[in-house]
Amino acid sequence: xxxxxxxxxxxxxxxxxxxxxxxxxxxxxxxxxxxxxxxxxxxxxxxxxxxxxxxxxxxxxxxxxxxxxxxxxxxxxxxxxxxxxxxxxxxxxxxxxxxxxxxxxxxxxxxxxxxxxxxxxxxxxxxxxxxxxxxxxxxxxxxxxxxxxxxxxxxxxxxxxxxxxxxxxxxxxxxxxxxxxxxxxxxxxxxxxxxxxxxxxxxxxxxxxxxxxxxxxxxxxxxxxxxxxxxxxxxxxxxxxxxxxxxxxxxxxxxxxxxxxxxxxxxxxxxxxxxxxxxxxxxxxxxxxxxxxxxxxxxxxxxxxxxxxxxxxxxxxxxxxxxxxxxxxxxxxxxxxxxxxxxxxxxxxxxxxxxxxxxxxxxxxxxxxxxxxx
Numbered sequence: 001x002x003x004x005x006x007x008x009x010x011x012x013x014x015x016x017x018x019x020x021x022x023x024x025x026x027x028x029x030x031x032x033x034x035x036x037x038x039x040x041x042x043x044x045x046x047x048x049x050x051x052x053x054x055x056x057x058x059x060x061x062x063x064x065x066x067x068x069x070x071x072x073x074x075x076x077x078x079x080x081x082x083x084x085x086x087x088x089x090x091x092x093x094x095x096x097x098x099x100x101x102x103x104x105x106x107x108x109x110x111x112x113x114x115x116x117x118x119x120x121x122x123x124x125x126x127x128x129x130x131x132x133x134x135x136x137x138x139x140x141x142x143x144x145x146x147x148x149x150x151x152x153x154x155x156x157x158x159x160x161x162x163x164x165x166x167x168x169x170x171x172x173x174x175x176x177x178x179x180x181x182x183x184x185x186x187x188x189x190x191x192x193x194x195x196x197x198x199x200x201x202x203x204x205x206x207x208x209x210x211x212x213x214x215x216x217x218x219x220x221x222x223x224x225x226x227x228x229x230x231x232x233x234x235x236x237x238x239x240x241x242x243x244x245x246x247x248x249x250x251x252x253x254x255x256x257x258x259x260x261x262x263x264x265x266x267x268x269x270x271x272x273x274x275x276x277x278x279x280x281x282x283x284x285x286x287x288x289x290x291x292x293x294x295x296x297x298x299x300x301x302x303x304x305x306x307x308x309x310x311x312x313x314x315x316x317x318x319x320x321x322x323x324x325x326x327x328x329x330x331x332x333x334x335x336x337x338x339x340x341x342x343x344x345x346x347x348x349x350x351x352x353x354x355x356x357x358x359x360x361x362x363x364x365x366x367x368x369x370x371x372x373x374x
Contacts, residue, residue: 038311044203081126086197093204097294135166139255142171153193172269180225212320214259214360
């Protein structure tokens with residue numbers, strides 16, 4: 001007979017204590033000995049904030065370009081970019097978004113309402129830098145909530161040497177330059193900010209590959225030309241500044257060619273690293289909410305540790321973490337080394353998690369050595 005662990009024995013005792021027997025007989029009870037599972041949160045739902053032709057001033061779920069037109073109207077002015085942005089989102093693979101019709105430039109109310117929509121993981125306001133303090137407000141919104149990421153556009157008409165950054169943050173990314181799209185496929189060419197199309201690429205990459213994959217080297221569907229065509233030496237400077245470029249390559253059309261945040265901290269250089277951490281933090285936070293009001297003791301610590309380790313193991317198996325083994329990919333500590341008596345007495349259960357995030361291969365180095373025969 002294989003001996004059972006003390007943890008399994010505790011589960012059995014707990015289960016049997018809740019099993020009410022009222023009369024003689026044989027009883028069968030199904031017992032789940034596995035710790036509660038953690039479900040990954042959504043990462044591909046975008047919130048769009050801006051002026052629309054019609055529609056409500058509340059966050060409204062939209063699931064297609066046609067759906068958007070039914071509720072918010074269509075194109076209505078060449079300098080109103082919401083329709084082009086939402087169309088670009090769906091065209092590039094996005095599936096779900098919330099749209100907020102901002103009137104009288106009241107973005108403060110829009111962001112306040114958006115806080116209540118937990119499903120949102122990406123925030124975008126077309127041409128945000130043209131509205132005073134809006135880009136900073138979007139960044140602050142994401143940094144404070146820690147469950148979403150902001151996409152920002154460069155300012156229209158800037159040349160590569162003068163692209164401005166609205167701040168230093170790992171919760172936001174900036175894209176340059178603007179793109180030309182054709183209204184309703186056959187209509188006139190319009191110069192629009194690239195962010196709406198980029199949000200679709202983020203969503204598509206998350207759905208098809210995972211949030212750990214850098215949302216780059218992807219075709220920008222719907223873009224027919226660029227405001228400015230750059231050379232590699234021009235992007236070299238922008239890349240070091242954390243400014244992502246949209247490039248036109250011969251034979252490869254128009255591609256997103258960068259996946260860096262606005263952070264100057266090398267730890268948070270890459271978009272996919274920050275967004276992976278957001279995904280893990282939020283998934284574990286929601287999945288371990290059951291711990292609230294449980295006894296703050298070793299039994300509870302062991303359960304939450306096992307639950308988190310099971311989740312991270314699945315993340316590692318999917319290739320979302322580095323490491324040839326689980327030990328190299330992550331660690332989880334939840335015991336008296338992560339909390340003191342004051343923490344325990346005041347109901348604080350502290351868990352320390354470390355993960356080895358995958359980073360994108362930005363530079364492929366090919367070394368060629370010519371062998372000279374004697």
